[in-house]
Amino acid sequence: MKVYEAYLDIETTGLSPIYSDITVIGIYLENSEDSIFIQLIGDDITPYNLSYIMEKVHTIYTYNGSRFDLPFINAKLGINLEDYAFHEDLMYRCWKRGLYGGLKKVEERLGIERKLKEVDGRMAVILWYKYIRHNDINALRLLLEYNKEDVMNLKILKEKLYSF
Structure with a gap:
């Protein structure tokens, strides 16, 4: 039985899978009964682990998941997440309301707070390599924390988009 909504965001070492x-x-x-935040990191990112999580979604x-996150996951893990669940890319709902740009720009326009203003996708790559190369x-x-903020802000964005 599919019982969860999922908000998903990935971090990568670049733009090409x-x-x-x-x-x-x-x-x-x-x-309506519970919630959980999960992060798969490094070697924990496997087809089995992701499939297990998505079974109930x-x-x-x-x-921008239809152009980036989902195709990247499919290319790297061989999993088409749209085989598991309906996918809504909130970017297109934003476009219908005249909200263009990346997630951070849309958040700013809608007054969605972000604690980590100095971290972006490029910095996420640098942080990963600092972790891998220098522990x-x-x-x-x-x-x-940056990834979590992206994911949790998707929920806030969806709520704002559905409210007007």
């Missing part, structure tokens, strides 16, 4: 890897998959699962929400746990913590 041919030359890059997924470093973090952040997923917030929610239903009926709807996946992303921002910098603080870099990993910051990367995971």
